[in-house]
Amino acid sequence: MTLRNALQDSLAKNRAEEIGNDVWEHFVIPTFYDKLDLETAKKPRIIIGGRGCGKTMLLRYLSHESAFSQKRQDIPTNVLTHIGLYWRADTQFCNLMTKRSLPDDEWETAFNHFSALTITIELLRSLKSIAVSAFSEFAESDLALFDFKKLQAFDTNLPPTYNDLVDYFESMLWKFVSWVGDVKKKPAPDFLPGRQFVLALISVLKKQCPALNDAIFYVYFDEYENLTLYQKRIINTWLKHSKAPLIFNIAMKRNSFDTKETTGAESLSDIHDYRQHDLEEYLADDFPSFAAEILLLELSMGKLIDQKVDVNLLRNPSGLSERLKPEYREKVKGEAQKIFPDVSQSELARYVITDKSLSEKVKENIGKALKFNRSTLKVEDFYDTNYPEASIVVSALLYRKKNKPDEIKAQLDLLKSGKANNFNGTTAWIHNNIIGCILQLYAPYSRACPFFAGFNTFCKLSRGNIRHFLELCHNSLTKAITIDESFDIPVSPQKQAEAAKQASTAFLGEIKSFGRYGEKLYGFVFRLGSLFDLAHRRLTQSETEQSHFSIRTGDALLTEQDNTFLNEAVKYSVLFVDEDTKKKNAALMEAEEYLLNPIYAPYFHISYRKKRKLELSTNDVICLLRGTMDDFTNLMRRYEKEWRVDNEEQPLTLFSFIEGGN
Amino acid sequence: MNLQMREVESSSELNLATYDYGFIGKAIDDRTTAATAFISSVSKEALQIEYNADDFEILMNGETFDAEDLSNKLQFCEGKSVIIESTSIGFVEIYLLCKAFKERGIENFCILYVEPSTYKNMGRSKLLHRRDFELTAEFPPNYIGIPGASILLSDRQPQRGVFFLGYEQQRLDRALEDYPMIKPGRCNVVFGVPAFKPGWEMDAFANNIRVIRDKNIRGGISFCGAENPKATVSLLQEIQQSLQTGEKLFIAPIGTKPNGVGVALFAALNSDTGLLYDHPVKGKNRSSKVSKWHLYQVQEYK
Numbered sequence: 001m002t003l004r005n006a007l008q009d010s011l012a013k014n015r016a017e018e019i020g021n022d023v024w025e026h027f028v029i030p031t032f033y034d035k036l037d038l039e040t041a042k043k044p045r046i047i048i049g050g051r052g053c054g055k056t057m058l059l060r061y062l063s064h065e066s067a068f069s070q071k072r073q074d075i076p077t078n079v080l081t082h083i084g085l086y087w088r089a090d091t092q093f094c095n096l097m098t099k100r101s102l103p104d105d106e107w108e109t110a111f112n113h114f115s116a117l118t119i120t121i122e123l124l125r126s127l128k129s130i131a132v133s134a135f136s137e138f139a140e141s142d143l144a145l146f147d148f149k150k151l152q153a154f155d156t157n158l159p160p161t162y163n164d165l166v167d168y169f170e171s172m173l174w175k176f177v178s179w180v181g182d183v184k185k186k187p188a189p190d191f192l193p194g195r196q197f198v199l200a201l202i203s204v205l206k207k208q209c210p211a212l213n214d215a216i217f218y219v220y221f222d223e224y225e226n227l228t229l230y231q232k233r234i235i236n237t238w239l240k241h242s243k244a245p246l247i248f249n250i251a252m253k254r255n256s257f258d259t260k261e262t263t264g265a266e267s268l269s270d271i272h273d274y275r276q277h278d279l280e281e282y283l284a285d286d287f288p289s290f291a292a293e294i295l296l297l298e299l300s301m302g303k304l305i306d307q308k309v310d311v312n313l314l315r316n317p318s319g320l321s322e323r324l325k326p327e328y329r330e331k332v333k334g335e336a337q338k339i340f341p342d343v344s345q346s347e348l349a350r351y352v353i354t355d356k357s358l359s360e361k362v363k364e365n366i367g368k369a370l371k372f373n374r375s376t377l378k379v380e381d382f383y384d385t386n387y388p389e390a391s392i393v394v395s396a397l398l399y400r401k402k403n404k405p406d407e408i409k410a411q412l413d414l415l416k417s418g419k420a421n422n423f424n425g426t427t428a429w430i431h432n433n434i435i436g437c438i439l440q441l442y443a444p445y446s447r448a449c450p451f452f453a454g455f456n457t458f459c460k461l462s463r464g465n466i467r468h469f470l471e472l473c474h475n476s477l478t479k480a481i482t483i484d485e486s487f488d489i490p491v492s493p494q495k496q497a498e499a500a501k502q503a504s505t506a507f508l509g510e511i512k513s514f515g516r517y518g519e520k521l522y523g524f525v526f527r528l529g530s531l532f533d534l535a536h537r538r539l540t541q542s543e544t545e546q547s548h549f550s551i552r553t554g555d556a557l558l559t560e561q562d563n564t565f566l567n568e569a570v571k572y573s574v575l576f577v578d579e580d581t582k583k584k585n586a587a588l589m590e591a592e593e594y595l596l597n598p599i600y601a602p603y604f605h606i607s608y609r610k611k612r613k614l615e616l617s618t619n620d621v622i623c624l625l626r627g628t629m630d631d632f633t634n635l636m637r638r639y640e641k642e643w644r645v646d647n648e649e650q651p652l653t654l655f656s657f658i659e660g661g662n
Numbered sequence: 663m664n665l666q667m668r669e670v671e672s673s674s675e676l677n678l679a680t681y682d683y684g685f686i687g688k689a690i691d692d693r694t695t696a697a698t699a700f701i702s703s704v705s706k707e708a709l710q711i712e713y714n715a716d717d718f719e720i721l722m723n724g725e726t727f728d729a730e731d732l733s734n735k736l737q738f739c740e741g742k743s744v745i746i747e748s749t750s751i752g753f754v755e756i757y758l759l760c761k762a763f764k765e766r767g768i769e770n771f772c773i774l775y776v777e778p779s780t781y782k783n784m785g786r787s788k789l790l791h792r793r794d795f796e797l798t799a800e801f802p803p804n805y806i807g808i809p810g811a812s813i814l815l816s817d818r819q820p821q822r823g824v825f826f827l828g829y830e831q832q833r834l835d836r837a838l839e840d841y842p843m844i845k846p847g848r849c850n851v852v853f854g855v856p857a858f859k860p861g862w863e864m865d866a867f868a869n870n871i872r873v874i875r876d877k878n879i880r881g882g883i884s885f886c887g888a889e890n891p892k893a894t895v896s897l898l899q900e901i902q903q904s905l906q907t908g909e910k911l912f913i914a915p916i917g918t919k920p921n922g923v924g925v926a927l928f929a930a931l932n933s934d935t936g937l938l939y940d941h942p943v944k945g946k947n948r949s950s951k952v953s954k955w956h957l958y959q960v961q962e963y964k
Contacts, residue, residue, distance in 0.1 A: 012878075021817070056842075090815040091840065092938065096807030100718045101728050121818070173814070181812030184730045226840075509872060512832030513839050519832070 003304075003485045004478060010302030011295075011474035019057075021086070024069035025301065027061040028293045028314045030054070031324060032282035038062070038082055041275065042216070044242045047251040049279035050573035052467035055251050058279070059086055059220040064126035068133035075135040080215045083130070085122040087219055091226035096180055098228055108263065110180070111231050112194030115238070117173045119198050119219060124166050126217070127205070137211045150204055154197055155190060195238055195246070202245050216244045225256035237262040240273050254280075255571045283464040289329040291459055291469045292336035298470070304477075305487060308335065333455065340476060342454030343493045345431075348438050349388035351450055351493075359385075361441055362392055369398035369539075375405040382412060390415055390423050392441070393433040396541035399644070435607055436544035439536055443605045452602045453496035461500060461598045461608050463576070468507065468599050475499035497602070504602035514572040517565060520625075521574050524565075527624045527632055528596055529604035534636060535614055536606050538643045545607035546614040548578070548595040554617030562625055566594070573597055578610075663931065665892045666959040673700045673955055681772070682742035684708045685759060687750030690944055693776045693952045694750040701747040701774060713754045715806045715941040720758065729754075729809045733762040745772040753915050753922040753939065754808055760930035761810055763963060773958040775920050777858050777889065779951030805840060805940050811929055813912045813936020817843040820909040822881070823938070824850045824901055826894070826917030826925065831869040833916040833940055838877045841938075848909075849881040850901060854888030854918045858953065862888075866917075886921060891958055894924025902932065912936035923958065931963070 019026050036045065049055040060066055063084035068075065097107050097114070131140040143162045151158050159168050172189065179186045205212050221235060239248040240262050260268040270276065283290065296309040309332070313319035322328060343351075352358045366379045375398075382394040390412055397403050411429075414421035423429045435451060442449040452461070462469035476499035480491040491499075511522040528549075535546040551558070558566075569575040578593035598608035616624075623631045639645075670676055673696070684705030689695040702708040712721045718729050727735060736759075744763075748756055756773075763771060807813075815821065823844055825834055834851070838844055851874060857863040873879075886893045902911055913935060915925040929935045 088843065090843065092805035092807045093812060093814045095805070096718075096809070096812055098718075100730065100809065170818075177812055177814045181807075181810055182730065183809075184728070506872060506876070509831075510835060510839075512830075513836035518836065 003481050003487070006302055006304060007474060007477055007481075010298045010304060011470050011477070019060075021060060021063070021065040022069045022071070023057055023060045024066040024315070025071050026297070027057060027066065028290065028297055029317050029320060029323075030058070030279075030282070031286045031290060031320065032277075032279075033317055033320060035282060036277060037275070042244055042247060044239045044247055044274040045249040046257070046274050046276045047249065047279060048254055048257075048276060049251070050254055050465070050571075052465035052573075053279045053283060054466050055279060056088075056222055057466075059084075059222055059251055062086075062218065062220060064122075064129040068126075068129040068135060070133060072134055075133060077137070078214075079135060080130070080138075080212060083126050083215055083217050085119060085126060085217055085219045086222065087118055087122060088222040089118075089227060089231075091223070093177070093180070094227055094231055098230070100183055102183055104230065106188075108230060108234060109191045110176075110188075111234055113189070113191035114176060115234070116192040116194040116197045117169055117176060119194075120201060121166070121169050121173065122219075123198065123201065123217060124162070124169065127162070138209070142209060142211070146205070146208055148201075148204060151197075151200060154192055154200070194234075195241065199246055206245070216247060218247045218249055221248065221250045224250040224252040225258075229259060232259050233261050233263050236260065236268050237264060240264075240266065240268055253571050254573075255567050280464045286329070287462075287464050288336075288456065288459045289323075289332050291462065291466065292332040292455070293323070294466060295336055295339075295470070295473055296332060305339065305489065336455045339489055339491060340453070340455040340458060340473065340496055341490045341493070342456050343450045345434055346389060347493075348450055349392055349434065352392060352438060352441060353385050353388040357445065358441055361444075362395070365395035365441075366391075366398070369395040370405060373398060373405050377405050377409060381409050384412075384416070387412070387415065389430045389434055392437050393423075393429055393541075396433050396437055396539065397429060399539040400542060433541045433544055435609070436536060436541040439545075439605055439607060440541070443533070443537065448494065448497035448501045448602065449605065450493035450497045452500040452608075453493035457608070458496075458500070461504075461601065463598055465573070465599070468503070471503045471506070472496075472500055475503050500602040504600055507599050508603050511572075511574060514574065515568065517568050520565065521569055521572065524569065524624060525574055525596070525600060529600055529606065530636065531624070531639065532596065532606045532614070533604045534639055534645055535643065537645045540644065543612045543614070545609055545611035547598070547601065547606050547608065548593055548610055549614040549616050550593045551621050552615050552617055554619040556619045556622050558618050558621065562622065565625055569594075663895070663927065663963050664961040665895065665927070666961070667890070667892055668957045668959075669889070670955050670957075676955060676957055678704045678745075678957075679743075681705045681745045682707070683739055683744045684747060685711050685744070685751060685755075686747040687712065687752065687755065689750060691778070692950055693778050696952050697747050697749040697774060697776045701745060705745065711751060711755050711759070713752060713758065715754065718809055720755070729758055732758050733765040736762045736766055736768075739763070739768055740766055743771075744768065745774060747774050748919055748923050749774070749776045752941075752944075753919075753926065754941070756923060757808065757811065757926035757930055757937065760926050760963070764930050767964075769963045770959075770961050771963070773891075773923055773960065775889070775923065775956040775958070777953035777956070779953045805837070805938060808937050808939060810933070811935065811937035813910065813938065815841050815843045815912070815938070817845070820848070820906060821845065822848050822850075822901065822905055822909050822911050823914065824852060824898065824911070825879075825914045826852045826854070826886075826921040827866055827870050828854070828917040829865050829869050830916070830942075831873050833942070834870055834914075835873045835877070836940065837914055837916075837938060838873070838879075846877050846879045847881060849879050850884055851879055851882075852884045852886050852894075852897065852917065852921070854921055855885040857888045858918075886924075888918045889920045889954075889956055891920050891924035891927060894921045895928050898925070898928045902935075910934065910936065912938050914938040916940065920956065920958075927960065927963070 047055055063086035067079060067084060097111055127143060130138050131143055146162050147160050148158060148165050149160045159165050175189055179189055202217060206215065224232065224235065227235065235248065235250060239250065242248045262268065268274065293314055297311055297314050299305045300309050300311055313322060352362065363379050363383050366382050370377055383391045394408060397408050398405055411422045415423045438451060439449060458469055458472045461472060476491045476496045477487060479495040479499055480488045482488050508525065511525055512518045514521050532547050535543065570577055574597055576595045576597065578595060593613060595610055601608040620635060623635045681704055684701040686698040686701050686708050687710065689698045709723050713729060714721065719726050720729050720732055722735065746756060746759055827834060838846065853863060853866055855863045884897055886897050898913065905911060913925050913929060915922040929937055
């Protein structure tokens with residue numbers, strides 16, 4: 001196997017589904033694991049999280065195939081108090097279970113039956129997982145001892161033995177699928193009463209097998225948001241009535257819990273009926289060290305790079321106390337940084353000054369700005385390779401009305417003589433402007449800017465999305481493969497930045513597949529990204545690094561459909577709503593701040609940092625959401641004029657996608 | 663089933679006799695306007711048919727009914743000559759018509775397809791990929807099953823998927839994104855080659871290659887003429903014969919319409935085949951002008 005393929009196997013398999021049902025080996029116990037309170041809490045859990053935050057991976061980890069993984073050498077004795085059953089419904093099939101001239105109550109009964117079949121099959125499979133695992137108190141021979149005759153009260157044809165029962169239920173499921181396809185021509189099967197049947201099955205198991213006496217089964221229902229309304233009500237009902245030995249849990253994307261109704265009179269109520277866990281919120285606290293651990297585990301398992309990591313510590317919940325120690329966290333982050341070193345602000349400036357074309361550009365910009373000011377001062381008065389950062393920000397300062405060239409030069413002289421000055425004093429000209437200026441310098445060349453390199457940068461670009469993080473690492477390491485099949489470690493900032501641009505381009509292309517509005521979301525992101533790019537090209541850099549926006553009331557009002565669209569953008573993590581200013585009232589649009597997912601920043605050559613806000617009127621937002629191409633062109637022209645953008649330079653070329661490595 | 667195919671430059675060269683019934687869809691661009699007008703002119707009665715995926719209903723000449731009732735409604739077609747205008751009619755309607763014909767014992771019928779001269783590029787200036795074609799206005803929020811062709815996608819049951827691909831890579835991407843239970847190792851992708859026009863196949867390759875690579879689809883790549891439903895049926899028969907014991911077949915017809923016609927003909931005869939479909943809402947004026955005319959004559963359909 002080539003190194004490239006081995007890398008692909010380790011890091012590109014960054015979705016739970018690609019790993020398979022047993023994720024035990026790949027799962028790093030998240031630092032928030034104790035908050036899930038799996039040991040004691042018997043309340044249902046609602047797990048919220050956007051794409052790529054590890055929701056499915058967690059659910060798969062909690063399910064029987066991972067808990068009783070054959071790769072596990074020792075399994076704790078109390079493990080039977082949590083037997084997880086993973087269920088991800090096929091939404092196109094579930095959608096077929098509506099209307100078609102069948103009364104609603106018949107579909108409800110049918111969905112209950114479908115649930116009973118699915119959960120029963122999964123539950124029977126969990127017994128097999130336990131039996132063949134290292135768990136010593138329940139063996140494969142125990143399966144043959146079960147007698148399910150008692151269940152014939154529900155269906156006289158139910159076979160009494162374990163293996164026959166599994167086959168029977170699988171066959172029942174396929175008969176049911178066939179009936180759903182042709183409800184008018186095929187006779188309806190005898191429907192099982194969903195929860196009642198599953199509870200009866202569990203009761204039979206417990207009575208006949210003392211080892212299962214304390215067993216509690218937890219159903220983990222993934223992608224709940226894709227069910228129809230009546231199906232959600234049924235699942236909500238199961239959730240409301242959850243108690244040992246059968247507890248229902250659901251997982252969904254943000255903004256998706258649209259009904260709390262049950263099939264009865266009472267709706268679900270928070271705290272009383274369930275506990276909600278927002279994985280992204282939990283991850284935000286400690287994403288870098290968690291991301292570093294996952295990276296090191298995968299590299300270690302693939303035997304790709306010899307990094308010091310204790311894989312057993314990562315896989316064991318009891319290792320959490322050690323892993324939460326600050327010195328441990330720093331250590332793992334340090335290991336990741338050895339592979340993907342971060343680039344400091346001064347290093348970024350030095351790259352610019354030592355690069356022939358970029359340094360020429362710096363001089364050219366200073367010259368243009370002096371000409372703009374009709375100043376007699378020379379470029380050399382402001383450009384000094386010993387002061388790269390100051391030299392880079394000078395042109396932006398020169399364009400500002402309140403700064404006179406003489407005054408800027410005087411401040412530069414103070415800097416050079418080591419005296420208090422505006423460049424690095426409290427006015428912080430360098431600190432405030434350097435990144436904006438550097439991005440502006442790189443933009444016309446379509447060259448990846450090392451601002452997008454480094455482990456910490458990758459964490460910020462990923463913003464809690466493990467899949468994005470691993471893809472950034474995967475792309476970078478692929479570029480670092482040498483001709484003699486080894487890795488050139490540390491990966492150079494330029495290669496990392498190119499990898500980030502490549503990943504950004506690929507993830508941008510994925511937007512089209514994001515649900516009903518995928519195509520429109522894609523167009524919206526292009527418009528918004530282009531507007532931010534324009535904002536980054538202000539000659540003055542007066543509002544530097546604008547990559548988020550708020551909405552102020554304009555002449556036009558956002559329609560319900562516009563708000564639905566914005567919600568959809570948040571649901572698919574195309575936009576993030578700032579935590580501190582979460583929407584509290586649908587009418588108060590101005591209270592919200594929307595941040596473009598930072599993973600798209602390298603493509604648009606904009607900052608991933610949340611610095612300055614762009615205030616857009618409702619009219620502008622409507623134009624971004626649904627304006628014609630002409631409307632959008634006019635909006636860009638208006639801002640180009642307002643922001644005094646150097647319109648000689650166009651960072652995006654016709655084939656930007658191709659250049660991005662697509 | 664026997665399938666005869668004819669390709670001509672213009673409708674007048676088809677020299678068709680009059681049909682008793684012609685099934686047509688809505689005209690949304692030049693070619694569907696030309697095709698529906700032509701079928702109306704060669705049919706004693708033209709029936710407009712439209713499927714509503716959200717309600718599983720068919721609207722035929724002003725009457726709405728369950729899709730499963732189509733066979734009952736088509737009793738009047740028995741012993742008559744019928745033609746389906748497949749350019750304007752959606753994939754699901756074609757499948758349901760084929761299924762109803764099979765159930766009613768209508769073994770001989772014709773299907774018309776008209777090629778476009780060009781497809782509409784996205785009007786987003788230099789900011790978008792040059793291979794983007796604005797073909798679909800919107801998709802429903804979720805994939806929705808089709809009555810008669812249901813499949814329960816599951817990672818517990820061995821399943822073989824066949825994806826016919828066109829320009830819109832997001833349709834393949836979305837299927838694999840929304841249905842992680844689909845095993846990329848057991849998925850074939852099929853490109854329409856030869857394409858309608860030389861070079862068009864490159865757009866389909868370029869647009870889908872990222873998804874094929876990222877999702878690690880490795881069940882095989884096949885090629886099947888973009889305008890050739892007969893080759894489509896043959897390919898599906900081959901794949902069907904190669905299924906492993908217990909393996910179920912599902913097909914995602916998200917490529918060219920003639921490939922979709924082949925899928926519909928095949929699936930209606932093979933009731934154990936599932937269909938995975940995203941019911942796109944077609945954009946207006948998605949193509950322009952009219953190119954070649956195709957007539958597919960279906961015989962002994964049973």
